[in-house]
Amino acid sequence: MRSKGWGVLIAGPRAGARVTRSARNMAHLYGWLLLLPAAALLALFTHYPALGTIYHSFYSTPRANRPSVYVGLDNYQSMVEDPVFWQAVTNNLIFCIGTIPASIALALLMAVWVNGKIRGRGLLRTAFFTPTILPMIAVANIWMFFYTPDYGLIDQIRGLFGLPGFNWLGTRNTALWCLIVVTVWKEAGFFMIFYLAALQQIPPDLSEAAAIEGSSRWYFFRRVTFPLLMPTTLFVLVNAVINSFRMVDHVVVMTRGGPDNATSLLLFHIYEVGFKFWDVGYAAALTVVLLAVLALVALGQFFALDRRIHYR
Amino acid sequence: MSALARPSIIGDALETAGAWLLALVWALPILYAFWTAFHPGEFATRFSLLAPWTLENFANAWNAAPFARYFLNTVVLVTMILAGQLVLCTLAAYAFARFTFVGHNVAFALVLVQLMIMPDVLIVENYRTMRLLGVLDTTLAMALPYMASAFGIFLLRQTFKTVPRELDEAARVEGCGPLQTLWKVYVPLAKPVYIAFGLVSVSYHWNNFLWPLIVTNSVSTRPLTVGLAVFSGSDQGIDWSIITAATFLSVAPLLVAFLLFQRQFVQSFMQAGIK
Numbered sequence: 001m002r003s004k005g006w007g008v009l010i011a012g013p014r015a016g017a018r019v020t021r022s023a024r025n026m027a028h029l030y031g032w033l034l035l036l037p038a039a040a041l042l043a044l045f046t047h048y049p050a051l052g053t054i055y056h057s058f059y060s061t062p063r064a065n066r067p068s069v070y071v072g073l074d075n076y077q078s079m080v081e082d083p084v085f086w087q088a089v090t091n092n093l094i095f096c097i098g099t100i101p102a103s104i105a106l107a108l109l110m111a112v113w114v115n116g117k118i119r120g121r122g123l124l125r126t127a128f129f130t131p132t133i134l135p136m137i138a139v140a141n142i143w144m145f146f147y148t149p150d151y152g153l154i155d156q157i158r159g160l161f162g163l164p165g166f167n168w169l170g171t172r173n174t175a176l177w178c179l180i181v182v183t184v185w186k187e188a189g190f191f192m193i194f195y196l197a198a199l200q201q202i203p204p205d206l207s208e209a210a211a212i213e214g215s216s217r218w219y220f221f222r223r224v225t226f227p228l229l230m231p232t233t234l235f236v237l238v239n240a241v242i243n244s245f246r247m248v249d250h251v252v253v254m255t256r257g258g259p260d261n262a263t264s265l266l267l268f269h270i271y272e273v274g275f276k277f278w279d280v281g282y283a284a285a286l287t288v289v290l291l292a293v294l295a296l297v298a299l300g301q302f303f304a305l306d307r308r309i310h311y312r
Numbered sequence: 313m314s315a316l317a318r319p320s321i322i323g324d325a326l327e328t329a330g331a332w333l334l335a336l337v338w339a340l341p342i343l344y345a346f347w348t349a350f351h352p353g354e355f356a357t358r359f360s361l362l363a364p365w366t367l368e369n370f371a372n373a374w375n376a377a378p379f380a381r382y383f384l385n386t387v388v389l390v391t392m393i394l395a396g397q398l399v400l401c402t403l404a405a406y407a408f409a410r411f412t413f414v415g416h417n418v419a420f421a422l423v424l425v426q427l428m429i430m431p432d433v434l435i436v437e438n439y440r441t442m443r444l445l446g447v448l449d450t451t452l453a454m455a456l457p458y459m460a461s462a463f464g465i466f467l468l469r470q471t472f473k474t475v476p477r478e479l480d481e482a483a484r485v486e487g488c489g490p491l492q493t494l495w496k497v498y499v500p501l502a503k504p505v506y507i508a509f510g511l512v513s514v515s516y517h518w519n520n521f522l523w524p525l526i527v528t529n530s531v532s533t534r535p536l537t538v539g540l541a542v543f544s545g546s547d548q549g550i551d552w553s554i555i556t557a558a559t560f561l562s563v564a565p566l567l568v569a570f571l572l573f574q575r576q577f578v579q580s581f582m583q584a585g586i587k
Binding site: 040 | 332334338339341344348359403404408414416431435436437438456521522526536537541556566567574582583
């Protein structure tokens with residue numbers, strides 16, 4: 001009896017006429033019971049902390065003999081007056097501009113190559129994709145070794161041309177760009193995979209037809225392939241933006257935000273304020289800014305989303 | 313591709329050369345670090361084809377830090393997260409795919425929120441919660457925020473929706489309850505998706521760093537990534553050969569698995585990405 005009840009309901013619209021009130025209640029119950037464990041954890045570790053961050057950003061940091069009190073916008077006031085915050089925001093923007101277009105363009109190039117009839121494409125794919133499966137910590141270790149002044153790989157190569165050693169990670173102007181290079185190197189292969197998947201969905205008759213028409217490969221790419229890849233580009237773009245605000249492992253290992261905060265990214269600043277200075281009230285205010293950025297990305301994606309992509 | 317589409321052989325050759333050059337640039341860092349790990353320290357900064365090969369760096373790294381323990385910790389962590397994700401995401405995905413319950417649209421939208429606001433950025437509040445729960449410095453604290461994965465729920469929901477209703481009805485006629493139907497019909501049919509999700513999840517959490525760094529504080533809980541960072545960050549005099557050896561030690565299982573089952577890995581990431 002029981003199994004019949006839920007069965008009638010999940011049989012969907014075709015059985016709609018037979019749906020009884022008790023069966024409908026069963027479906028509500030089963031639906032929620034199945035969802036409950038995941039929903040509880042999501043609420044506890046995603047929704048509650050997101051709201052809790054906003055709430056706590058209006059409260060002072062509890063200290064030994066001073067409990068947390070409501071301070072209004074004080075934390076935000078300190079934020080506006082905090083030069084390191086502005087530095088981190090600027091750095092994060094530079095980081096976005098430095099990593100996102102470069103890694104997307106390289107990913108597209110790699111995918112087109114690996115998808116074509118190029119010789120040794122299996123090896124090419126391995127070379128492009130391997131950095132992706134390494135932890136950022138490992139990648140950071142490897143590149144730190146290359147950036148070492150005088151002895152690192154880069155300065156050794158420069159040495160061959162008689163150029164002097166240079167402290168890449170210890171110089172304000174170059175440190176952030178060093179991190180950008182590492183990030184592009186690690187991410188391009190990851191994004192390549194999504195382009196590769198999309199390229200394989202494009203029917204081959206299209207390129208055959210274009211070939212018969214005598215259009216050049218570049219023209220075909222510009223007018224057919226690239227537009228067809230737009231949904232993928234959007235997906236990759238959103239992921240790249242999120243990643244550039246979410247990933248700070250390389251900052252922790254390679255520069256610790258230095259020299260002189262030149263490589264501090266927003267999340268790294270939150271980490272420092274929250275877990276080095278234990279100023280959780282201020283860290284909450286900083287996190288609110290990060291959440292606002294992510295919400296903007298979500299809204300942007302929502303409005304830019306191609307109408308044809310819909311969740312069935 | 314007919315001959316019409318390729319105007320010049322030179323152009324093709326240039327393109328192939330370009331592709332190979334880029335691949336070389338991409339592979340070089342790993343290859344050079346790999347070479348360093350297998351050669352005596354004095355060659356780390358002085359490349360020479362004649363340098364003798366050695367495993368000493370690996371032995372030194374292994375003895376200098378409790379890597380065996382870190383390995384165990386990472387394996388336990390990754391297993392715990394994956395097991396939790398498989399159970400929770402399967403149940404939730406089944407609910408969204410086949411049950412029309414009150415508020416299911418709102419609930420689904422709330423699940424998708426996690427695709428944007430990942431636990432990675434909620435470190436301050438989640439640390440507060442873990443302290444209140446009294447689980448700081450435990451594997452559970454590292455695993456809990458990631459167990460209900462919106463990505464997993466979404467992926468499995470899409471898969472379950474493609475299961476023909478006839479199969480579902482057949483199971484029902486046989487007298488299966490909802491959970492039995494899930495187990496006997498939906499889960500077996502979604503096997504490739506489970507493998508794809510498993511690979512993506514394991515590689516993500518094997519590599520995860522910031523949250524484990526924050527909630528762990530001892531050798532007995534620290535995963536490999538944090539252990540590696542502690543090891544290479546300690547001011548013990550920087551010996552690049554040993555650090556690169558330790559680095560390869562930490563990533564070896566994942567790297568070897570990737571190189572052996574590359575096609576499966578790439579397919580999995582593709583499948584997970586298309587949605």
